[in-house]
Amino acid sequence: MQSSILNLFFEPRSVALIGATSNPGFGHGIPLFWQKNGWLDRAYLVNPKGGEIQGKKVIPSISGLPEGIDLAVVIVPSPAVREVLIDLGKKGIRAVIIESAGFAETGPEGKERQEELAELAKGMGIRLIGPNCVGVVNTGNRFATIEIMDPSMEPGSVAIMAQSGVFGNILLDHLPTAGLKISKVATLGNKIDLDEADFLDYFAADPGTRVILIYMEGTNDGPRFLQALRRTCRIKPVVILKSGRTPYGREATLSHTASLSGEDRVFDAAFRQAGAIRAMNLQEMVEIARVLIAQPPMRGRNIGILTTSGSLGAMTADIVYQEGMRLPPWQPDTIEKIKARAPGWMNVKNPLDIGPSGIFRPACEAVFADPNPDGFILIPVIPYAAIEIYMRLGVKARDMLGDWPAYRETIKDKPVVAIHLGYREWIEQIKNLCGEAVATVSSPEAAVRALSALYQFNLHSEKTQP
Amino acid sequence: MQSSILNLFFEPRSVALIGATSNPGFGHGIPLFWQKNGWLDRAYLVNPKGGEIQGKKVIPSISGLPEGIDLAVVIVPSPAVREVLIDLGKKGIRAVIIESAGFAETGPEGKERQEELAELAKGMGIRLIGPNCVGVVNTGNRFATIEIMDPSMEPGSVAIMAQSGVFGNILLDHLPTAGLKISKVATLGNKIDLDEADFLDYFAADPGTRVILIYMEGTNDGPRFLQALRRTCRIKPVVILKSGRTPYGREATLSHTASLSGEDRVFDAAFRQAGAIRAMNLQEMVEIARVLIAQPPMRGRNIGILTTSGSLGAMTADIVYQEGMRLPPWQPDTIEKIKARAPGWMNVKNPLDIGPSGIFRPACEAVFADPNPDGFILIPVIPYAAIEIYMRLGVKARDMLGDWPAYRETIKDKPVVAIHLGYREWIEQIKNLCGEAVATVSSPEAAVRALSALYQFNLHSEKTQP
Numbered sequence: 001m002q003s004s005i006l007n008l009f010f011e012p013r014s015v016a017l018i019g020a021t022s023n024p025g026f027g028h029g030i031p032l033f034w035q036k037n038g039w040l041d042r043a044y045l046v047n048p049k050g051g052e053i054q055g056k057k058v059i060p061s062i063s064g065l066p067e068g069i070d071l072a073v074v075i076v077p078s079p080a081v082r083e084v085l086i087d088l089g090k091k092g093i094r095a096v097i098i099e100s101a102g103f104a105e106t107g108p109e110g111k112e113r114q115e116e117l118a119e120l121a122k123g124m125g126i127r128l129i130g131p132n133c134v135g136v137v138n139t140g141n142r143f144a145t146i147e148i149m150d151p152s153m154e155p156g157s158v159a160i161m162a163q164s165g166v167f168g169n170i171l172l173d174h175l176p177t178a179g180l181k182i183s184k185v186a187t188l189g190n191k192i193d194l195d196e197a198d199f200l201d202y203f204a205a206d207p208g209t210r211v212i213l214i215y216m217e218g219t220n221d222g223p224r225f226l227q228a229l230r231r232t233c234r235i236k237p238v239v240i241l242k243s244g245r246t247p248y249g250r251e252a253t254l255s256h257t258a259s260l261s262g263e264d265r266v267f268d269a270a271f272r273q274a275g276a277i278r279a280m281n282l283q284e285m286v287e288i289a290r291v292l293i294a295q296p297p298m299r300g301r302n303i304g305i306l307t308t309s310g311s312l313g314a315m316t317a318d319i320v321y322q323e324g325m326r327l328p329p330w331q332p333d334t335i336e337k338i339k340a341r342a343p344g345w346m347n348v349k350n351p352l353d354i355g356p357s358g359i360f361r362p363a364c365e366a367v368f369a370d371p372n373p374d375g376f377i378l379i380p381v382i383p384y385a386a387i388e389i390y391m392r393l394g395v396k397a398r399d400m401l402g403d404w405p406a407y408r409e410t411i412k413d414k415p416v417v418a419i420h421l422g423y424r425e426w427i428e429q430i431k432n433l434c435g436e437a438v439a440t441v442s443s444p445e446a447a448v449r450a451l452s453a454l455y456q457f458n459l460h461s462e463k464t465q466p
Numbered sequence: 467m468q469s470s471i472l473n474l475f476f477e478p479r480s481v482a483l484i485g486a487t488s489n490p491g492f493g494h495g496i497p498l499f500w501q502k503n504g505w506l507d508r509a510y511l512v513n514p515k516g517g518e519i520q521g522k523k524v525i526p527s528i529s530g531l532p533e534g535i536d537l538a539v540v541i542v543p544s545p546a547v548r549e550v551l552i553d554l555g556k557k558g559i560r561a562v563i564i565e566s567a568g569f570a571e572t573g574p575e576g577k578e579r580q581e582e583l584a585e586l587a588k589g590m591g592i593r594l595i596g597p598n599c600v601g602v603v604n605t606g607n608r609f610a611t612i613e614i615m616d617p618s619m620e621p622g623s624v625a626i627m628a629q630s631g632v633f634g635n636i637l638l639d640h641l642p643t644a645g646l647k648i649s650k651v652a653t654l655g656n657k658i659d660l661d662e663a664d665f666l667d668y669f670a671a672d673p674g675t676r677v678i679l680i681y682m683e684g685t686n687d688g689p690r691f692l693q694a695l696r697r698t699c700r701i702k703p704v705v706i707l708k709s710g711r712t713p714y715g716r717e718a719t720l721s722h723t724a725s726l727s728g729e730d731r732v733f734d735a736a737f738r739q740a741g742a743i744r745a746m747n748l749q750e751m752v753e754i755a756r757v758l759i760a761q762p763p764m765r766g767r768n769i770g771i772l773t774t775s776g777s778l779g780a781m782t783a784d785i786v787y788q789e790g791m792r793l794p795p796w797q798p799d800t801i802e803k804i805k806a807r808a809p810g811w812m813n814v815k816n817p818l819d820i821g822p823s824g825i826f827r828p829a830c831e832a833v834f835a836d837p838n839p840d841g842f843i844l845i846p847v848i849p850y851a852a853i854e855i856y857m858r859l860g861v862k863a864r865d866m867l868g869d870w871p872a873y874r875e876t877i878k879d880k881p882v883v884a885i886h887l888g889y890r891e892w893i894e895q896i897k898n899l900c901g902e903a904v905a906t907v908s909s910p911e912a913a914v915r916a917l918s919a920l921y922q923f924n925l926h927s928e929k930t931q932p
Contacts, residue, residue, distance in 0.1 A: 025852075026852075029851065029852055033851070078811065101811045101821065102809075102810060102811035105776075105811070105813070106810070106811045106812075106813060107813075110811070146849070146851075147849065147851030147852055148851055149850050149851050149854070149889055162777070163777070164775065164776055164777040166774065166775045166776070166777070166821065166822065166847065166849065167775050167776070167777035167778060169849035169851075170775060170778070170847045170848075170849060170887055170888045172849075173849060173850050173851075173888040173889035173892070174887055174888055174889075177890055215777060217777070217780060243777060243780035243781045243783075243784055244780060244784070245784045245788075246783070246784045246787035246788060247787060248783035248784060248786050248787040248793050249780050249781070249783045249784030249787065251783070251815070252776070252779050252780035252783040252784075252815075252817055252819075253776075253780045255776075255813035255815055255819070256776030256777065256779065256780055256819060281781075281909060281910070281911055282781075282887075282909065283908075283909060308632065309630065309632045309633050309636060310571075310630055310632070310633070310718070310719075310721075310722030311628070311629070311630040311632070311633035311681060311683070311709060311722065312633060312636075313718050313722065314683060314709035314710060314715050314718035314719045314722055315709045315715070315747075315748075317709075317712070317714035317715045317717070317718040318709055318710070318711045318712045318714060318715030320714050321712035321713060321714040321715065322711075322712060327714050343568075344568060344572070345544065345567045345568035345571070345572045345576070346572075347571070347572060347573075347721040349717070349718075349721055351718055353718075353721070353722060355567065355632065356632065381632065381636045382636075383612070383613070383632065383635035383636060383638075383639060384615050384639050385495065385499070385612075385613035385614055385615050385635075385639075386492075386495055386613055388615070421636055421640055421748075422636045422639040422640055423615055423639035423640070424643055426639070442749075443747060443748065443749060444747070445747055
């Protein structure tokens with residue numbers, strides 16, 4: 001694939017900004033961001049007005065640029081883009097991001113302008129991202145073609161592809177709160193050239209990326225996308241959030257990124273066959289991604305549940321069923337071990353609801369030792385008032401629930417997810433107890449869907465094994 | 467209905483705790499809670515061992531209690547409950563909460579014990595909550611039969627009914643973070659006497675309650691419950707979260723509260739016919755409740771959407787369709803007003819995606835003035851890096867997006883919901899801007915489902931109008 005070309009977008013040796021300005025907006029913000037992140041030295045700012053921006057001389061025309069620039073970022077108004085592209089082609093620039101809006105998403109006239117651009121780029125051998133996007137982010141080298149807040153630039157291992165620029169940006173703003181760190185981001189916009197298929201292959205090969213998230217509204221070339229998706233899902237988990245699932249959504253995506261979002265059932269089946277994980281909403285996508293990064297694949301459908309709340313156990317059991325996963329029975333000796341410690345009222349089933357019995361520790365050790373489950377969900381909710389006094393005395397969740405990271409060492413190849421819910425201080429305790437060993441999520445849905453995702457990934461990645 | 471009897475549970479003049487103790491656990495925690503909240507003076511603590519708890523003399527037997535006690539709370543082990551109930555009956559106590567577990571949820575033996583209790587209570591004219599529950603909470607008078615953290619005791623207008631004690635408690639721990647304040651709580655457990663129907667009628671008549679939330683696993687008397695639900699939904703919105711939707715969930719609820727949770731489709735249809743709102747998960751229940759408290763009913767299905775993100779607009783449009791709500795077109799003069807302010811690339815549709823145009827203010831005024839929508843969703847997401855500098859200079863979201871509470875005054879009878887997403891500081895800005903005038907939620911799902919709930923409530927409450 002075009003990985004060498006895509007390297008020009010994420011790791012340019014030099015970059016030109018066409019439409020830099022000292023007025024508020026992208027043309028001002030991007031040079032500022034480059035300055036903060038050590039990229040202004042490798043940047044060229046272009047504006048017919050000339051002058052200086054961030055102490056850097058502005059070049060009045062593209063023809064005035066030096067030769068050999070790797071990447072150009074275009075933010076001029078849409079009617080001016082055509083001329084800019086021609087000039088960039090003449091300069092021999094091979095990688096261009098067009099952030100400007102005002103193309104197919106606005107109607108027939110814009111569509112014509114867009115088609116003209118596509119032909120032009122093809123003729124000149126230019127590879128293009130956009131138009132109607134905000135380009136790329138690479139946290140590893142702190143390069144981005146859009147302003148990003150500092151917390152979102154902390155390097156991680158999740159790559160994101162978003163059709164929409166604003167949404168990609170909002171997602172980046174949101175992720176630090178959600179505890180997710182990014183490797184690379186590509187926002188694709190109207191996709192007149194490079195599309196999801198190109199970036200799937202690139203992210204699949206990217207050593208810094210472990211999980212790939214896609215927000216998409218539609219695809220221009222379904223078969224090509226699905227082929228790339230199938231290839232990628234064998235190597236790394238791919239989670240997809242797709243709009244345009246209904247007539248209302250389809251009309252909205254049409255005027256947003258000119259996407260033909262197609263029949264939803266067709267996409268749904270195709271995603272599943274390819275081995276991709278479909279998220280139903282943003283929160284779910286983020287929580288599933290957090291688990292996928294931190295936990296091993298799941299070898300089978302069997303989930304063991306240990307809970308202190310029968311209600312949350314029942315809610316989780318419902319979702320296990322809906323997701324096509326299974327609740328295996330415990331082995332006889334597991335049941336014996338638990339019954340030896342349990343009060344008379346306790347039903348030793350799966351979900352194992354230990355209620356207020358206080359036997360979480362031995363129960364956790366016992367179920368972890370059971371070979372039947374392929375993965376576990378822990379639901380350690382406790383009414384805080386009942387334990388506040390101990391917490392004040394310095395007792396920790398670990399003292400009450402056991403040393404999960406240590407127990408977990410005995411089942412390294414099985415994923416373990418904990419649901420945190422309740423009083424603020426208790427949630428902090430649970431997160432501390434889990435550390436890196438056990439993934440935490442905020443709902444039964446996220447817990448089950450994440451394990452299901454780990455199972456699906458295992459299923460499809462195994463296919464490549466001999 | 468039995469409102470006089472239920473008053474004994476929520477506003478007892480005196481209360482006895484059978485099973486008080488100085489050892490850790492409920493028997494210790496409840497007297498401590500009563501002391502903190504001014505109820506110990508009206509309480510009698512019973513334990514055969516006698517002695518003192520929280521400086522209060524313990525009475526060794528129920529026969530030693532004074533006459534005329536309104537309510538007894540029983541927390542002795544299950545085998546001892548029968549004798550306790552007989553003694554309470556002899557004392558003429560008419561309202562009893564049995565918190566002890568170890569009845570029908572544990573198997574045939576427990577079931578027999580439970581049936582015996584039910585008969586006993588009936589014979590002695592005792593009304594019962596439980597067994598296998600944690601009783602009641604009344605934030606108005608700070609009475610509760612379980613320990614609750616202080617933040618959860620702040621009085622509000624949401625009443626909660628939860629079958630499970632632990633879950634009711636966890637929910638209470640969780641709600642302050644979610645911004646929801648409670649009027650009363652009833653946890654029902656195995657429901658050998660008082661059940662959802664009784665509390666529905668009680669909460670429907672309760673002047674301090676505006677919205678009712680139910681977590682249920684099953685019902686013993688479907689027709690009676692549905693009649694009460696129908697009555698209540700005409701007066702106040704009722705949101706229901708139900709487990710036991712699948713075979714796995716049904717088995718779990720059986721061993722949790724001995725509930726026969728029944729065919730889910732039957733419940734679903736019955737809830738809808740009665741006018742109740744079904745939440746699919748906990749977070750949704752809480753967010754819908756927050757909107758229901760704060761916003762007026764919605765007169766029709768038509769939703770107007772104003773967004774700065776086309777993607778979030780499309781996601782929201784999908785959910786509008788799925789929920790059976792509608793996206794009406796804007797009136798011609800609304801379109802004219804917006805086009806007069808909009809850049810050329812903007813599509814003036816519903817959802818109205820204004821992208822980075824910066825025309826939120828006039829767009830908001832224009833769509834609010836449009837008579838077509840019956841309610842509005844605002845999606846004011848903005849990449850924070852682009853505006854950080856203004857925020858640092860003291861610019862507020864209100865300066866950028868307009869004075870929503872003022873605009874809102876012009877459409878007082880229509881609900882308005884805003885979705886907050888993105889950088890932490892921006893979310894705070896949006897919450898401040900909304901104040902009490904506009905409800906905030908964290909996702910497109912919650913926004914649409916909340917408006918749908920306001921529409922459903924209006925539909926069913928109107929039926930009682932002449």
